[in-house]
Amino acid sequence: xxxxxxxxxxxxxxxxxxxxxxxxxxxDTVAVGDVLAEVETDKATMEMEAFDxxxxxxxxxxxxxxxxxxxxxxxxxxxxxSKPADSxxxxxxxxxxxxxxxxxxxxxxxxTKQPEPPAPQPIKTxxxxxxxxxxxxxxxxxxAAELGVQLETLPGSGPGGRIxxxxxxxxxxxxxQTVAETPKPVxxxxxxxxxxxxxxxxxxxxxxxxxxxxxxxxLLEAKTTIPHFYLQAEIxxxxxxxxxxxxxxxxxxxxxxxxxxxxxxxxxxxxxxxHVPKANASFAGDTIVQYGSVQLACAxxxxxxxxxxxxxxxxxxxxxxxxxxxxxxxxxxRSKKLKPEQYQGGTITVSNLGSYGVDQFFAIINPxxxxxxxVGAILKKPVVNAAGAVVPGQxxxxxxxxxxxxxxxAIGAQFLAELKRLLETPALMLV
Amino acid sequence: MKYDLIxxxxxxxxxVGAIRAAQLGxxxxxxxxxxxxxxxxxxxxxxxxxxLRNAELYHLLRHRASDLGFRFDNLAFDWSKIIxxxxxxxxxxxxxxxxxxxxxxxxxxxxxxxxxxxxRVACKGADGKEQILEADSILVATGATSRxxxxxxxNGKTVIDSHYAMIIDPQPKRIIIIxxxxxxxxxxxxxxxxxTEVTLIEMLPxxxxxxxxxxxxxxxxxLTKQGIKILTNSKVTETSTTKSGVRVTVESKEKQTFEADCxxxxxxVSPLVPAKVSLKLDQKGFxxxxxxxxxxxxxxxxxxxxxxxxxxxxVAMWEAIQTVNGIFSAATPKRLKTFPGCTYCQPQVxxxxxxxxxxKEKGIKFKVGKFPFLANGKAxxxxxxxxxxxxxxxxxxxxxxxxxxxxxxxxxLIAELGLAINLEATHEELEETIHxxxxxxxxxxxxxxxxxxxxxxx
Numbered sequence: 001x002x003x004x005x006x007x008x009x010x011x012x013x014x015x016x017x018x019x020x021x022x023x024x025x026x027x028d029t030v031a032v033g034d035v036l037a038e039v040e041t042d043k044a045t046m047e048m049e050a051f052d053x054x055x056x057x058x059x060x061x062x063x064x065x066x067x068x069x070x071x072x073x074x075x076x077x078x079x080x081x082s083k084p085a086d087s088x089x090x091x092x093x094x095x096x097x098x099x100x101x102x103x104x105x106x107x108x109x110x111x112t113k114q115p116e117p118p119a120p121q122p123i124k125t126x127x128x129x130x131x132x133x134x135x136x137x138x139x140x141x142x143x144a145a146e147l148g149v150q151l152e153t154l155p156g157s158g159p160g161g162r163i164x165x166x167x168x169x170x171x172x173x174x175x176x177q178t179v180a181e182t183p184k185p186v187x188x189x190x191x192x193x194x195x196x197x198x199x200x201x202x203x204x205x206x207x208x209x210x211x212x213x214x215x216x217x218x219l220l221e222a223k224t225t226i227p228h229f230y231l232q233a234e235i236x237x238x239x240x241x242x243x244x245x246x247x248x249x250x251x252x253x254x255x256x257x258x259x260x261x262x263x264x265x266x267x268x269x270x271x272x273x274x275h276v277p278k279a280n281a282s283f284a285g286d287t288i289v290q291y292g293s294v295q296l297a298c299a300x301x302x303x304x305x306x307x308x309x310x311x312x313x314x315x316x317x318x319x320x321x322x323x324x325x326x327x328x329x330x331x332x333x334r335s336k337k338l339k340p341e342q343y344q345g346g347t348i349t350v351s352n353l354g355s356y357g358v359d360q361f362f363a364i365i366n367p368x369x370x371x372x373x374x375v376g377a378i379l380k381k382p383v384v385n386a387a388g389a390v391v392p393g394q395x396x397x398x399x400x401x402x403x404x405x406x407x408x409x410a411i412g413a414q415f416l417a418e419l420k421r422l423l424e425t426p427a428l429m430l431v
Numbered sequence: 432m433k434y435d436l437i438x439x440x441x442x443x444x445x446x447v448g449a450i451r452a453a454q455l456g457x458x459x460x461x462x463x464x465x466x467x468x469x470x471x472x473x474x475x476x477x478x479x480x481x482x483l484r485n486a487e488l489y490h491l492l493r494h495r496a497s498d499l500g501f502r503f504d505n506l507a508f509d510w511s512k513i514i515x516x517x518x519x520x521x522x523x524x525x526x527x528x529x530x531x532x533x534x535x536x537x538x539x540x541x542x543x544x545x546x547x548x549x550x551r552v553a554c555k556g557a558d559g560k561e562q563i564l565e566a567d568s569i570l571v572a573t574g575a576t577s578r579x580x581x582x583x584x585x586n587g588k589t590v591i592d593s594h595y596a597m598i599i600d601p602q603p604k605r606i607i608i609i610x611x612x613x614x615x616x617x618x619x620x621x622x623x624x625x626x627t628e629v630t631l632i633e634m635l636p637x638x639x640x641x642x643x644x645x646x647x648x649x650x651x652x653x654l655t656k657q658g659i660k661i662l663t664n665s666k667v668t669e670t671s672t673t674k675s676g677v678r679v680t681v682e683s684k685e686k687q688t689f690e691a692d693c694x695x696x697x698x699x700v701s702p703l704v705p706a707k708v709s710l711k712l713d714q715k716g717f718x719x720x721x722x723x724x725x726x727x728x729x730x731x732x733x734x735x736x737x738x739x740x741x742x743x744x745x746v747a748m749w750e751a752i753q754t755v756n757g758i759f760s761a762a763t764p765k766r767l768k769t770f771p772g773c774t775y776c777q778p779q780v781x782x783x784x785x786x787x788x789x790x791k792e793k794g795i796k797f798k799v800g801k802f803p804f805l806a807n808g809k810a811x812x813x814x815x816x817x818x819x820x821x822x823x824x825x826x827x828x829x830x831x832x833x834x835x836x837x838x839x840x841x842x843x844l845i846a847e848l849g850l851a852i853n854l855e856a857t858h859e860e861l862e863e864t865i866h867x868x869x870x871x872x873x874x875x876x877x878x879x880x881x882x883x884x885x886x887x888x889x
Contacts, residue, residue, distance in 0.1 A: 162854070
């Protein structure tokens with residue numbers, strides 16, 4: 001049977017993808033595992049592999065085109081197969097187009113008789129606000145709550161028009177469509193009332209890539225829907241700088257890579273989050289999810305945006321492990337080689353602009369997390385020592401942005417105090 | 432005169448399909464060469480349940496009377512009467528179906544049908560007269576018959592199939608049953624209960640191979656305890672008929688030869704495809720259908736055993752209703768997903784949904800809940816403490832994905848769980864449902880609790 005290749009869903013949040021480049025051309029033979037094309041998602045550039053073998057018979061999408069998840073990209077034919085009559089690309093896989101297709105095939109199937117008008121579909125679409133009962137299976141309700149799917153808008157395929165799990169799952173997969181149909185109080189990327197236009201010849205208009213769209217939508221949502229509050233503390237960085245020097249002298253002699261200040265801060269954040277688990281949590285509607293391990297996301301700037309690769313179970317890792325992993329993930333992020341499992345599922349984030357000379361800032365929370373640590377540069381400044389004398393010192397400002405639905409002021413302060421304690425006596429986090 | 436629908440075959444798929452079409456106001460004929468009701472009513476489900484009821488009673492009186500406080504000095508049975516009762520039950524139900532045909536004004540035509548082409552059915556009566564009937568649609572519900580075993584042809588005396596087994600008279604002293612599916616196991620229980628020496632041979636590792644392995648193993652233990660000799664992982668390699676009976680050589684770890692008065696071949700079924708029209712068949716000879724149960728010939732549909740496994744009357748009835756609804760409306764008929772399976776030996780076995788084996792193969796994460804009837808008040812009061820309920824719940828949502836029961840009335844208890852699966856119930860709905868006390872169904876409730884650490888009585 002001819003196989004239709006569709007835009008795959010390569011990450012949880014992916015709703016559309018850009019076909020950067022076809023690797024295979026029409027007429028090429030394709031084996032299972034061959035790279036068909038490169039696809040840019042909201043997070044990374046990925047290689048799209050073939051799951052079936054055959055000959056690439058047709059492509060419906062040109063290099064550089066952005067399409068919805070599920071939209072037909074190409075047609076793969078097996079040996080001796082010919083193109084089916086209706087192989088033209090469909091609109092983004094939508095319920096509506098499915099519904100339109102069905103009657104056709106049904107007519108074909110029973111052409112010996114005149115099919116009678118379709119039996120009336122049981123009514124199952126109710127207005128959410130009317131409070132009418134929605135017929136949905138218990139499993140469908142659980143899955144819908146988990147995926148955030150509105151049952152009121154779904155057609156049901158179960159007994160008597162009941163909404164069953166498959167209905168919810170397919171609605172979730174077609175979410176791009178659903179979102180467009182159901183206006184939300186806050187549009188994810190609401191443009192300004194009058195879209196700005198280029199005013200002079202030097203101005204350029206830059207098309208949004210998948211990543212830029214995601215950054216725009218997610219951070220707007222975070223900043224407008226999460227009740228942020230901010231805490232900051234100046235930390236004595238002397239002990240940290242000294243420890244780093246000692247360790248790096250040893251490392252240098254052994255030909256090992258050096259530790260960065262950021263490595264220590266990530267390590268300290270992981271330990272602090274394990275010590276103050278209430279800060280390592282997410283708001284989940286009716287509940288708060290408090291995580292049992294620290295999945296530490298680390299903001300990495302890349303050419304056209306930023307990504308937050310995740311150090312798994314960071315609370316269990318040594319400084320050296322963290323240091324190696326951060327370098328590796330950052331390199332992958334810059335070459336856009338991160339896999340979804342390397343950037344999904346963070347529970348807390350560290351963002352460090354110290355190397356740019358920023359002395360302090362407050363980052364926007366990375367949902368569904370509740371806390372982000374913003375790290376500034378180490379500055380030399382006069383400080384008052386224990387004896388009351390003004391002496392030269394080294395200081396660094398750490399700031400927290402917290403989701404007040406989860407992290408109250410006292411919890412945030414406790415977390416920050418722990419971070420300060422660990423960084424000012426850095427030997428503590430190494431034991 | 433032209434019919435809206437002609438149904439070929441009067442078994443569970445055929446008669447149910449015909450009645451549903453009549454309910455939709457259509458002109459319907461049903462062509463059946465024997466009595467209405469098909470194998471199920473005449474030579475399958477129903478008459479064997481009559482025989483098994485006798486077996487169960489006799490077994491109870493013979494082995495358990497003294498526990499229950501009864502004494503029989505001259506307990507005896509009349510084999511011919513037992514068989515006659517079974518035949519009478521079939522006869523009564525077949526008349527019932529014929530009555531339903533009359534009630535729904537369905538033409539019940541007693542003839543052998545063939546399909547010369549789409550829209551036409553040729554009916555040849557017992558008197559040799561042939562008539563051609565015309566219809567817009569034809570539903571093929573011709574079913575299946577016992578699959579013959581190569582080298583061991585059924586002769587009705589020393590080699591029998593299930594059809595002969597339910598009218599065998601006199602009672603055999605020794606019987607070899609080849610195949611331990613539901614049919615083989617039910618006859619093994621039946622004959623053994625009345626004192627026939629039974630050897631049950633199965634090629635696969637367990638009796639009732641489609642059931643959950645834990646259930647099969649429990650059943651093997653129970654049947655062995657009752658005196659049935661069970662050989663699993665065993666292949667019949669040689670067979671011969673002797674003057675007085677049959678000789679069968681079986682190879683498992685070692686080679687063994689068994690002799691008996693007769694051998695019952697119960698190794699599955701073969702399709703009964705109607706003659707003339709060329710319908711596309713699968714590798715095993717069953718009719719291939721599309722999403723609307725339509726064959727490769729437009730206007731000719733098929734449902735029931737003839738479209739392949741599972742060969743179950745209740746599945747056939749459901750498929751026939753789906754097919755007929757689909758023929759007369761634009762609604763898309765549904766295809767089989769979840770269905771119960773029942774075996775009526777004692778202890779009974781019933782299941783619906785996935786076995787533990789299947790769930791693992793599909794890579795589904797699940798939780799298991801179990802509850803023994805030994806801890807159920809009603810089971811103890813009734814003197815039926817054997818068996819257990821085993822339930823499988825998908826994770827993380829706790830939806831019920833499989834139910835397996837072995838024990839008294841298992842076949843009646845399974846209905847609740849079929850409904851639960853069909854409605855996608857999770858453990859919470861089952862847990863919150865009050866199950867009457869004292870009933871065997873409390874064991875189902877407790878098995879739900881057991882999966883989530885909430886069972887009260889274990």
